[in-house]
Amino acid sequence: MLNGKQIVLGVTGGIAAYKAVELLRLLTRGEATVHVIMTRSATEFVTPLTFQTLSMNPVNTELFNLISEREIGHISLADRADLFIIAPATANVIGKLAGGIADDMLTTTVMATRAPVLIAPAMNVNMYQNPLYRENEEKLRRHGFRLVEPARGMLACGWEGEGKFQEPAVIVEEARRALAPQDLAGERFLVTAGPTREEIDPVRFVSNHSSGKMGYAIARAAWRRGAEVALVSGPTCLENPWGIETVRVESAVEMRDAVMARLPACTVVVKAAAVADYRPATRSAGKIKKGAETMVLELEKNPDILAEVGRAKGDRVVVGFAAETGELLENARMKLKEKNVDLMVANDVSQAGAGFNVDTNIAKILHRDGTVEELSLMEKELMAEAILDRVVALRLKMTRGEE
Ligand code: PMT
Numbered sequence: 001m002l003n004g005k006q007i008v009l010g011v012t013g014g015i016a017a018y019k020a021v022e023l024l025r026l027l028t029r030g031e032a033t034v035h036v037i038m039t040r041s042a043t044e045f046v047t048p049l050t051f052q053t054l055s056m057n058p059v060n061t062e063l064f065n066l067i068s069e070r071e072i073g074h075i076s077l078a079d080r081a082d083l084f085i086i087a088p089a090t091a092n093v094i095g096k097l098a099g100g101i102a103d104d105m106l107t108t109t110v111m112a113t114r115a116p117v118l119i120a121p122a123m124n125v126n127m128y129q130n131p132l133y134r135e136n137e138e139k140l141r142r143h144g145f146r147l148v149e150p151a152r153g154m155l156a157c158g159w160e161g162e163g164k165f166q167e168p169a170v171i172v173e174e175a176r177r178a179l180a181p182q183d184l185a186g187e188r189f190l191v192t193a194g195p196t197r198e199e200i201d202p203v204r205f206v207s208n209h210s211s212g213k214m215g216y217a218i219a220r221a222a223w224r225r226g227a228e229v230a231l232v233s234g235p236t237c238l239e240n241p242w243g244i245e246t247v248r249v250e251s252a253v254e255m256r257d258a259v260m261a262r263l264p265a266c267t268v269v270v271k272a273a274a275v276a277d278y279r280p281a282t283r284s285a286g287k288i289k290k291g292a293e294t295m296v297l298e299l300e301k302n303p304d305i306l307a308e309v310g311r312a313k314g315d316r317v318v319v320g321f322a323a324e325t326g327e328l329l330e331n332a333r334m335k336l337k338e339k340n341v342d343l344m345v346a347n348d349v350s351q352a353g354a355g356f357n358v359d360t361n362i363a364k365i366l367h368r369d370g371t372v373e374e375l376s377l378m379e380k381e382l383m384a385e386a387i388l389d390r391v392v393a394l395r396l397k398m399t400r401g402e403e
Contacts, residue, residue, distance in 0.1 A: 001176045001224070002030030005082040008113070009034050010106045011051070013041025015156040016088035016122040016165035021046060023087055023168040024054050030172065035077055036060070037106045039093065060105050078112035083178055086110070087148075088122035088165050091133050097145070098136035116178045120148040120171050125161030148174050170242045177224040177243075183392045185226030190266040191219040192259060192305070194234030196252045198279035200297065201288045208274045209356035212236030214321070215272035217384035219244050222268075225388060230266070232258045234273055252276050252302035259305055263312060268391055270319040271306045272345075274356070278302060310340030317394050319387065322346040323355060328364065329372065336366050342403075343367060343390055353377050365390060 007027055011020045027034050036051040037060045048059035060077070086093060086106070093107065102111040110117060119140065127133055128150065141147060148171055151164040193215020197205040212233055219231040220241050230245045232255055240246040247262075249255045252275045263269070278299035306320050320341040322332040325348065332346035344366040349355030354362040354377075361383050365373040367390075375386055397403040 001179055002027060002032040002172075005032045005179060006080050007032045007034050007175070008037060008077055008081040008084045008109065008115075009051075009055075010037045010039075010084065010086040010089075010093075010110065011042040011046070012039045012086065012088060012090045012093045012106070013044060014088045014090050014122050014165075015045060017042050017045035019165050019168060020087050021050055021054065023085075023171055024051060026168050026172045027085075027175070028055065030176075033057070035080075037077070037109060039104060039106050041090075062105060075109075075112055078109045078115075081113050081115040083175060084110060084113055084115050084117040085120070085171065085175060086117065087120035087171055089119045091121070091123050091127045091130070091136075094119065094121060094133065094140065095136050098139045116144075116146060118146045118148060118171070118174055118178050120166050120174075121150050121163070122165035123150075123163045124155060124157045125159045125163045128161075128163035146174065146178055173220070173224070173242045177226075180224040180226075182226035184222055184268075184388065187222070187227040187268050187395070188266045189219070189222045189227045189229040189268045189270065190232070190259065190262050191215055191222065191229060191270045192232045192234075192255060192273035192275075193219065194236040194238075195274050196234045196255055196276045196302075197250045198252065198276045198302070199250075199283050200280045201284040201286065203287050206276055206278070206280065206297075206299075207235075208276065210234070210236075210274035211357040212238050213357070213359060214361060214380050214383070215270070216241060217380040218270050218272055218387060221381070221384040221388055222270075227268070230262050232262070232273070252279065252305065256303045256305045256308065260308065260312075263309060263316075266316065268317045268319070268395075269309050270387070270391075271309070272321050273305075274323060275305055276302055277304075304339070306339045306341065313340055315398065317342050317391050317398070319343045319345065319391065323349045325350040329366070332364070332366050336368070342394055343387070345387060 034055045035057050052059045096107050102108040148166050152162050153164045194212035195208045195210040197207045199205045219229050223229045223243050232247045247258045281298040281300040318341045322335050324331050328346050328348045332344045336344040345363050347355050347363045353360045362377050363375045
């Protein structure tokens with residue numbers, strides 16, 4: 001999504017300017033071409049040479065620089081940009097933009113661009129709460145500027161509260177969203193991810209190798225493409241994705257309750273979680289002591305969440321996953337039918353690079369009409385996009401009454 005994009009990064013004069021260096025590194029790591037514009041006060045905090053070295057492009061600081069104006073003047077940069085990011089953005093630059101002032105290289109270029117503009121403010125909490133500042137921010141939002149909520153915490157000035165520069169990784173997520181097609185705007189996704197844990201006693205459980213990577217990738221991609229997303233996640237090591245309501249659960253029963261409570265509000269369900277089919281019939285209140293040479297664990301069936309969703313499907317798009325180790329198509333076909341889903345993403349988890357706890361996957365997508373599409377080895381991030389392309393196409397067919 002960042003790959004091949006031209007991004008103009010405006011850096012203004014605040015202590016968080018040093019964090020813009022990390023932001024620049026993340027953007028270039030995503031293979032974006034970044035052109036940095038610094039205000040004069042930003043150069044008091046970090047030298048242009050740092051940004052120039054890391055971006056491998058000249059840094060613009062002066063509006064009236066004869067050489068840079070000829071080669072990469074403000075109009076040329078404004079036209080070239082796929083996305084503008086101002087990070088950190090001071091109250092001053094936000095006030096100038098809201099007032100239509102263009103008196104330096106940065107504000108002039110922003111004024112001349114037609115690209116989306118993403119602003120990551122950073123300032124003292126009292127400045128952030130100042131009604132004048134709030135009015136300016138509101139005005140920018142009304143005019144289509146995108147604002148990244150600052151974080152709360154200890155500020156460089158010694159105060160504590162809102163106004164802290166947001167994590168560069170979050171700003172990158174917002175940038176990817178600003179660059180993504182908004183073809184899922186208006187959709188409300190419910191995504192499940194990760195394993196479930198079925199407790200045997202207070203220290204042991206039955207579970208599986210799901211890392212949550214596949215489901216989280218789908219949740220993030222749907223959010224980037226404009227959907228509202230709720231993610232119901234079993235225990236994983238992954239961080240809650242930015243912008244997404246994440247509900248943490250442990251067992252299949254807890255996952256079922258969380259899913260069914262959110263089902264009425266959603267338009268698309270994607271069930272990537274690896275739900276335990278069985279749970280221990282009884283849970284011991286205390287740690288089970290070692291004793292006999294063998295022991296039998298009695299299991300009882302868990303609810304089949306996807307089947308329940310399928311029964312209450314209505315006009316929702318429902319996507320299931322099938323994790324198999326053999327007879328992939330036959331089993332997936334059966335699950336598609338039995339669970340009443342629109343698309344079944346079948347992965348053979350015994351294949352190298354597919355399934356549990358890896359960054360890639362290989363899958364076949366089964367449609368209700370019997371069509372099967374092959375998705376060869378690819379990053380889960382890319383597979384998520386491919387699955388969402390099918391959801392968009394299905395939605396389109398549904399609205400035209402073809403499904
Ligand atoms: O999390 P990762 O490490 O990234 O791994 C990704 C994955 C392998 C977990 C994922 O790609 C995947 O295949 N998820 C589904 C795993 C699974 O439980 O498959 P299944 O064939 O047993 O179940 C079929 C479908 O029914 C699934 O959508 C599952 O969520 C659902 N199900 C199953 C059992 C149950 N009791 N309730 C359910 O809802």
